[in-house]
Amino acid sequence: MAILSCLGKMRIDILTLFPMMFYNVMNSSMMNIAQQKNIVDIRVTNIRNFTYDKHHKVDDRPCGGGPGMLMKPEPIFRAVESIWHPPDVKPLLILLSPQGEVFNQRLAKKLSEEKHLIMICGHYEGVDERVRLGLTPKEISLGDYVLTGGELPAMIITDAVTRLLPGALGCKDSTQLESFQNNMLEYPQYTKPEVWRGIKVPDILKSGHHEKICKWQLQQAKLRTRKRRPDLMEQNKKVEHDEPS
Template identity: 45%
Template sequence: MRIDLITLFPEMCERVLSESIIGRGRKKGALQVCCHQLRDYAHDKHQRVDDTVFGGGKGMLLIAEPIAACFDDLTETLGKKPHIVYMSPQGRPMNQTVIRELSQYENLCILCGHYEGVDERVLEAYVDEEVSLGDFVMTGGEIPALCLTDAVGRMQPGVLAAQECFEEESHYDGLLEYPQYSRPQVWRGHSVPDILMTGHHANIKKWRHQQSVLRTAQKRPDLLQKRSLSKEDWEFLEQQNLVEQSQN
């Protein structure tokens, strides 16, 4: 997969995406990430990419032509148009379902807005969808774009050690992840659950699933409204006196 970021701060993005798991994935060729300086596509000597807003109002707006020129250049380089995402508080909220969908594209381009946003005409002409990190406003789209790149990038084959590394995590299957423990077996008087020391894989798998259901019911009962639980799951929650809470 190739991900292209269009930004006013490519050095900032490169620094983050060159570290840790994503950085290692890039180095071994499991993921390609390219950061483009929007100012390189400006048509004046001052590399200006913003202007005042028609109709009045405070702040500046990213103008259409440099963004369109960057999109056109990228499309020519790739030989086809990538799936273009604009990071915006008006977009659909980022969650694991969105991440799974976006991870299926061969080429993904992420536009980072700034100032008061982006000229609406270039969004209408090029952008396939808008995605939001949450119901709040940030100074720019770089941090949301980095979050999206990290979440999508780690799902690409070869970036993580094994597919199970993300398939068993919170939100992947609609449930929160079960609690996990490491050495020592007893830490400050608190012991690892006995079942994890038995080596009985089937029982451990069942316990982990039940803990995921329990943790979701306790912390995010709203998620259970979107996921079908088995009869055994509901019986387990009833034993924990959590059925009524989970159904509300």
């Protein structure tokens, strides 16, 4: 059952055992505004609604032994098939898994160009392998650590993708100036008051000279990236080296 929905340009379906985890997150701040503006349609579906038995059993012990419990394939397949109806265009299926491609801004941008995402939140010791074999989802990980389930990654991915959709943020240039765009961290930013506890806003930002300010921002972004994330600078060098002359 969908607990969040609107008629939007992009649709994101999240399949989970814990739908109430999403309510406050998806109905707050930018994601709520994007739904109200019909930019995105976010729907959260309870996988337990697609079980066969009266106890709504969604997991079982691994065949051959092993620790923990695995999510059964039947409810996941049925949940996906309740959303996607062949021969309709197949949405991009995503399985949140520590074995997947590590999520970053480049991948967020790629996902934001899709029309329909279905994210499957694993839990317990993971999912039956037939989910991978039968549904062939794209697997995505947040990094080299283990979480209790895929719910938090699904929230993060939904936020990162939604804010890249046209019109989601107030200023069209907002996402272009953020960290990780063009493999650089964001430059330092200031607001009023001009002096706070002895720390002043740099004079260049009060000059009104747009070209000089842009050059300062670019220089500061490069300095900050070189100091804090030299790996990103190396990626930029590699891209420049690989580009045809």
